[in-house]
Amino acid sequence: MKTVVCENYEEVCNHAADIFVRQLKDKPDSVLGLATGSTPIGLYDELTRRYEAGEIDFSKARSFNLDEYYPIDPSHPQSYDYFMRQHLFNKINLEKFNIPNGAASDPAAECTRYDMLIDAAGGIDLMLLGIGINGHIGFNEPAVSYPTGTYKVDLTESSIEANSRFFGPDEHQPVTALTMGIGHIFKSKKIVLIISGASKAEIAKKLFEGVIHTDVPACLLLLHPDVTVIIDKAANKGE
Ligand code: GLP
Numbered sequence: 001m002k003t004v005v006c007e008n009y010e011e012v013c014n015h016a017a018d019i020f021v022r023q024l025k026d027k028p029d030s031v032l033g034l035a036t037g038s039t040p041i042g043l044y045d046e047l048t049r050r051y052e053a054g055e056i057d058f059s060k061a062r063s064f065n066l067d068e069y070y071p072i073d074p075s076h077p078q079s080y081d082y083f084m085r086q087h088l089f090n091k092i093n094l095e096k097f098n099i100p101n102g103a104a105s106d107p108a109a110e111c112t113r114y115d116m117l118i119d120a121a122g123g124i125d126l127m128l129l130g131i132g133i134n135g136h137i138g139f140n141e142p143a144v145s146y147p148t149g150t151y152k153v154d155l156t157e158s159s160i161e162a163n164s165r166f167f168g169p170d171e172h173q174p175v176t177a178l179t180m181g182i183g184h185i186f187k188s189k190k191i192v193l194i195i196s197g198a199s200k201a202e203i204a205k206k207l208f209e210g211v212i213h214t215d216v217p218a219c220l221l222l223l224h225p226d227v228t229v230i231i232d233k234a235a236n237k238g239e
Helices: 009-026 040-052 080-089 107-120 157-166 182-187 198-208 217-223
Strands: 002-006 031-034 062-065 067-070 096-098 126-129 151-154 176-179 190-195 227-232
Touching: 002 009, 009 040, 009 126, 009 190, 009 227, 040 080, 062 107, 067 080, 107 151, 107 176, 182 217, 190 217, 198 217, 198 227
Parallel strands: 002 227, 031 062, 031 126, 062 096, 126 190, 190 227
Antiparallel strands: 067 176, 151 176
């Protein structure tokens, strides 16, 4: 695992954007794995800026998002579908994007459909990850076993609580989600994990111990041959 320690969040986003630019220069038809949460927002802004400056072209690329709440309508302002359109897809020339359908009537069938799409695309070339304060990646929550394919997951209290800040007091917050399993994440050729802010210092410290804590899903990344962690000083306090 390669670690890049940045001065601040802006530098994290710039560094991650450089990796996306290089990836699409080397392989314009790359398959990108994309994440939600507040951490990637600055990166998506930077990618938009670079797209507008003519420095990156997404026209031949395609993408698969990690996860989506379930059930949720894609038009709901808190859906990850809405988030991705708002922060990235409406602003760049990426036409072929995929997100699990939070409104599917049969979640198991939707997971199978999503797996087939990822496999048909040849798997993911560059996977962007954030990390939950409990160590989740995508919505692979701490557990004793981890499905390899896309699956419906019960969110933990910690994740529900952490994400409640996005929901208004009268808005229903889903307690389940559809998430890419560990298998698709692991088959990604390259993984970039971005970590920012003091609230992530404790979990980052755990990750950097170099020990596979099986109840910390992000620790499984220690086994992948090409992971770059880009972290700011605020999150790297626990060194
Ligand atoms: C969300 C997403 C994850 C994300 C994580 C951290 O629930 N499912 O993909 O990495 O939580 O989010 P944030 O960046 O807002 O801390």
